[in-house]
Amino acid sequence: MKMGKEKKAELTTQQIVLLVILIASFMIMLLLLFRLNLKEQTQAEICHNSVILKEKSTFGGELNCKTSYVCISGGESCKEINPTKTIDINLNPKPTNDETKDDLVKKQVMKAIADEMVGCWWMFGEGKLNYVGGISETHCALCSSIKFDNTIKNEITYGDFFDYLSITKKTDSQTYMQYLFAVSDKKMLKSEYLGVYDLNSKIDLNKNNLIVTGRNSRNLAFFGEVLDPKVMPVYLVIDSNFPKLECKTFITKA
Numbered sequence: 001m002k003m004g005k006e007k008k009a010e011l012t013t014q015q016i017v018l019l020v021i022l023i024a025s026f027m028i029m030l031l032l033l034f035r036l037n038l039k040e041q042t043q044a045e046i047c048h049n050s051v052i053l054k055e056k057s058t059f060g061g062e063l064n065c066k067t068s069y070v071c072i073s074g075g076e077s078c079k080e081i082n083p084t085k086t087i088d089i090n091l092n093p094k095p096t097n098d099e100t101k102d103d104l105v106k107k108q109v110m111k112a113i114a115d116e117m118v119g120c121w122w123m124f125g126e127g128k129l130n131y132v133g134g135i136s137e138t139h140c141a142l143c144s145s146i147k148f149d150n151t152i153k154n155e156i157t158y159g160d161f162f163d164y165l166s167i168t169k170k171t172d173s174q175t176y177m178q179y180l181f182a183v184s185d186k187k188m189l190k191s192e193y194l195g196v197y198d199l200n201s202k203i204d205l206n207k208n209n210l211i212v213t214g215r216n217s218r219n220l221a222f223f224g225e226v227l228d229p230k231v232m233p234v235y236l237v238i239d240s241n242f243p244k245l246e247c248k249t250f251i252t253k254a
Helices: 002-037 043-056 101-123 158-167 176-181 239-245
Strands: 068-073 085-088 139-148 169-171 209-215 220-222 225-227 231-238
Touching: 043 101, 068 101, 101 139, 101 158, 101 176, 101 209, 101 231, 158 176, 169 176, 176 231, 209 239, 231 239
Parallel strands: 068 085, 068 139
Antiparallel strands: 139 209, 209 231, 220 225
8 A cells, every 4th residue: 555655646746747847848839939920019110010001091090100219329328318229339340451440430320320211211101101191281200319429429421421322232232322212322312302401511429310201191182183292201300400391290209
């Protein structure tokens, strides 16, 4: 009888160990499935999806788009901002025969800005989606508010930046300029766009640099006349230049 009880107890212990292994294995499988198939959407994806739904809906719903607060950092924190994103800049890149360290740092900074512009243009449908309604007025999306830390001191003019967009590949087949503006050179940009900029002036690293896009309302018929919606391209502006965009309504949340 004693041996039988010990055997029964030993069997129960084996069952418990097996059960623990099965539960642990099941939890690991759930974790892997969650990571592979149920990846949490980024805020950019949430915004983009809400833009698509708004465009497809007759009456529309609420856009779910938020301004991203970006710190471009060479190693320090950005003042007066609680960043939702920090982009790190290598201040000591290895110079090449053709480019100095300063050139390479500038390229990193310009790429960071260009990528934010690309993200903004993509989120709001690349100019192809009507996501606003109501009276004909300019609806603006403040995609990004960019600050620089005190280590970023490189002088970059708007002309330098648009030249960078013209010659730098976003993909193997397309430059940043071609993706954002459907032209290959800054000279081909519309005069009303370039009118916002002094191409010889420097990007002010001490101020908020804002990335903005938008459009006016969807097609409306007034007395038989159809008003075509106007797409606002992506702008990089500081606060003082913001009024030039004539924004009436903001469709992004702070």
